[in-house]
Amino acid sequence: MPDSSRFARFARQIALPGFGVAGQDRLADARVLVIGAGGLGSTVIPTLAGAGVGTIGIIDDDRVETSNLHRQLVHGTSDVGRAKVDSAADRVAAIAPDVEVVRHAERLSSAIALDLFATYDLVLDGSDNFPTRYLANDAAVLTDVPLVWGAVSQFGGQVGVSWASRGPQYRDLFPSPPPPGSVLSCAVGGVLPTTVGVVGSLMASEAIKILTGIGDPLIGRVTVFDGLVGTFRELGYAADPEAEPVTGLIDYDLFCGIAAVGTESGSPEPDADTIDAPTLASLGDSVTLVDVREDWEAEIAAIPRATLIPLGDLPERIGEVDTSRPVVLHCHHGIRSATALRILADAGVTARHLDGGIDAWSRLVDPTIVRY
Incomplete structure (x- = not known):
């Protein structure tokens, strides 16, 4: 993109205090992996593309279904039946043609996680299941890649950052997964579409902060959003000195009891x-x-x-x-x-x-x- 067009496109964020051209250059040089092109990914992916992140990897093995459309706004009616990575990539191309999209049309697994994470500067986990959340955390710990994670259920959600070399990780907050079936999925409990928009936007904001070096990332803190009353609150936590260190990847389905x-x-x-x-x-x-x-x-x-x-x-x-x-x-x-x-x-x-x-x-x- 010519400099004149680039400055015109990103002028409003380049003008931010502490951001400047240097911050924009960092975004352009960044490689970011998004786990899941569903509800949270549907907000994260276009937001990062619009902000000027140079390379966005998307890993998802799912296809678009009609029931997705009320909240997964990166997809449209004509995309039903298509691979979500393809639909999301087309949306990125429409927003920012200069952004490189790397499509990983598969499920994140222990077999590929470490090599995959090592090729990116930051990972955002928008998955909807606990085996993937713990796998993403452990792979991020072992590769020392910052991980922004988000979760939604019904009318609320949470956002945090796991970065083991800088502070606590996801396992310090949630040492063990909940019993299978005890946490309602979106399919069972439902989800307010605006909730995924709010939580996804917060995740993208954390990614931009980490990549550009501005602000104070949510390390050792969790932001909790309640959509029914429209409030936010913050929970602090610290590294558990007695926690078992993460030394390798495990069978996460077995760990989560499924x-x-x-x-x-x-x-x-x-x-x-x-x-x-x-x-x-x-x-x-x-x-x-x-x-x-x-x-x-x-x-x-x-x-x-x-x-x-x-x-x-x-x-x-x-x-x-x-x-x-x-x-x-x-x-x-x-x-x-x-x-x-x-x-x-x-x-x-x-x-x-x-x-x-x-x-x-x-x-x-x-x-x-x-x-x-």
Whole structure:
């Protein structure tokens, strides 16, 4: 970009106190990796492109679905079915053609994380699951790359910076993950679209501060946003002197307690407690199928022969489960049904659960079932 055009484009931020041409040059030279082109990534990616970050890597193995569009504004209706990395890259090209976009159309894994992080100056984690969050933190620690992380749920969210050589890391704040199914996903609990916009903007702001050297990054502090009352608060934390050091990458599905869910969630072989969608379909009415999702989810999509008993009601309604036939549980993706499996086991009821949930059923058996 010619200097005259460059100054015209970025004049309003070059004019900021302490920013100047030097700050703009740092952004232009920066290589930034964004994990996830979903809700948070949809705000982070175009914001960094508009600010003048020279190279943006995007890693995501997902495709755009209609249910994404209310909050993932980097994608449009015409993008449904496309790879999110492609849709996001097109949006960057429309905003800032000079920005180089590196597309990583795959899921972040322990096999690639260290080599990948080492090629970037900063990483932003906009993922929506705990295995990826802990993997991103540990890879950032081992490569000494600053990590900006964000998380949203329903009406609120959090933002922080993990930079082990400069201060506390994500594990100092959250030493261990919550039990599987205890934190509502966006698919289960819903999410206010403006929440991802606020949290994503805060993440992009932290990235710009770190890359240009201005301001005070959120190291050892977490900003918490409550969209229902429109307030922010700050939580401080310090490095845990007794914490085990991060010396290598681990099995993060196992660490987060979800490795046994089966092939759809990453295990190489199905667990004895799971059943895949095609096998379940072949059994027809010879099994008792119990749907442990919420009522509103069943209104969107349901397997016709399933009995709906939401997970929260299951302990009091176990007697409604027909145990005269083999019992199979299902939810959206297989996380809540794994919890339901333990509830039934504690009550002396033997069951299996559907690997990948109703989402797998839609993809592998009945495409007329709406994915959400």
